Amino acid sequence: MRTELGGVVAALGAGGVQRGRVSFLRHVAAMAWKDLRVELRSREILFNMAFFAAMMVVLFSFAFLKEGRDGEVVAVAEIAPGFLWVAVLFSATLGMARAFDREREADTMRGLLLSPAPRTALFLGKAVSLFVLMAMVEAVVVPLVWFFFAAPLFAEPLPMAVLVLLATAGVAVIGSVFAAMLMRTRARDILLPVVLYPILVPLFIAAIKGTSGLLGGQTEQAWFWIRFLLVYDAAFVVAALWTFESLVIE
C-alpha cells in the first residue's frame, strides 16, 4: 500500500516542491493551532501537567536531602537531572493521553482522516502541539528544579536549551505515535506508559546524562548525548511518519 509519506515525497518530486511544502506546513500549523486553541481555552491538560510536574519536583526535593557546607540541610543537586526528566516524562504522559482522548470525542480523528490533508501532517501537528504544551510545563519545572535542588541548570544555557528541545521533541513524537495507536483500545490509560516507557529509555538516559554533564561542567559529554538525541529523534520521526497512517486506519 502506498503510504502518505510516499505520496508526499512523490508530490514534492513532481515539481510542485515549494507549493507542496507550504501546503504541508499549513496543514501542520492548522492542526497544531487547533489543538492549542482548544487547550488554551480549557487549560485542563496544561494545568494538570504543570501542577503534577511541579508537585513531583517539590516532593522529591524534600525527600532527598543532605547536609550542606554550612551544616544546613539541602536537596541533593546531583540527582536533580533524574527528577527533572522523571517529572517531565510523567507529566507528558498525562498530557498525551488526554490530547488524543479529545480526538475520540465526536470521533474527530475520523473527521481529520477524511480530509485530504496528508496524514503525516496531521500527525506532526499533534506532535507539535504536544511539544508546545511540554515546553510550557518545562518553563515551570526547570526553574523549580534550579530553585529547590540548587542545581546550576542555567550555567550552560545554549547546550541546555538544545538538550531540552531535543528530548522534548523526542517524547512528543514517540508519545504521539503510541497515543494514536492506543486511541481505540479500552485500557489505553494503563497501556500507554507500559508500551511507551521502554521505547523512551534511551532518550531518558541521554537526557539525564546530558543534563548531568552540563551540571558537572563536562560540556563535551553533554554534546555527545545531544548528538545521540538528534539521531534518536530523527530515526523516530521517520519511523513515526512511515507508520502513522497504518496505525489509524481500520
Added chain:
Amino acid sequence: MIDAVVIRGLTKRFGTQRVLAGVDLELRAGRLCALLGPNGAGKSTLLGILSTLVRPTAGEVSFRAGDRALGGGGELRRIIGVLAHDSFLYGGLTAVENLLFYARLYEVADAEARAEALLDEVGLEPEARHRPVRTFSRGMVQRVALARALLHDPRVLLLDEPLTGLDRGGAASLVRTLESAVRRGCVVLVVSHDLEALAGVTTHLAILRRGRLQHEGHSAAGFSYQELKELYHRHAD
C-alpha cells in the same frame, strides 16, 4: 466531476465476523441512493469503505470520472463529504471555528464567507455561531455537522442517519440540500431509517441484509413512502 462510484465484490471481515459479503453496487451521479437495512446489516461499514477509512478485505471500489478511475489518497478524499453518526466537531471550538479549521484542511478558498453561507443554508442562528459546540443541542450539532460535510463542495456525499436530532424544519432543509446536490450532479448515498423523509427524493434504492445486497431498484420519479416501506419490509425484515 465524477460519474459514478462502482462497487464490485466488496467483502469485509472483522476477525471471524463477516460484515459485508460480496456487495456489487453502482452509484451514479445525479441520483440519490437510499441504503436501507436493519441494524448490523453492514451499512455503516460500507460507508466507511466508501469514505476510504475502512480497508475492504476483498473487492474494490472505483470512483469514475469519464474513462479514468480516480486515484486514492488526498485527491480522492477531497471530493468526498461524509456526515456520520458522530459530528466530527470539536466541542471546545465554536461552530465557525470548527468550519474554519476544516476549511484549512480542505484548503477551501474564501473560507469565512463559505462557512457563513453554509451556516445560513443549514439554518444555524447567527447568535449561536460563536458559541462552543458543546453548548449546542443535538439538532444544532447536526446542522453544523452537515455544513462541515458540505464545506468543500464534495462531488460524493455519504450520509449516515443525517436526520438524527433534526426537527421538521431541519429535516426539510436537509432534504432540500440533498436535492440541490443531486441537481448539481453529485453522487449521494444516504443511510437512514426515516423512510418518510426519503420518500420522493430517492431515485435509487439498495437494501442490505446480513452483509448482502438483498434488493436494488431505480425509480426516475422517486420512490414513494409506501413503496419504500413495502420494499423494506419485503427484503430487510
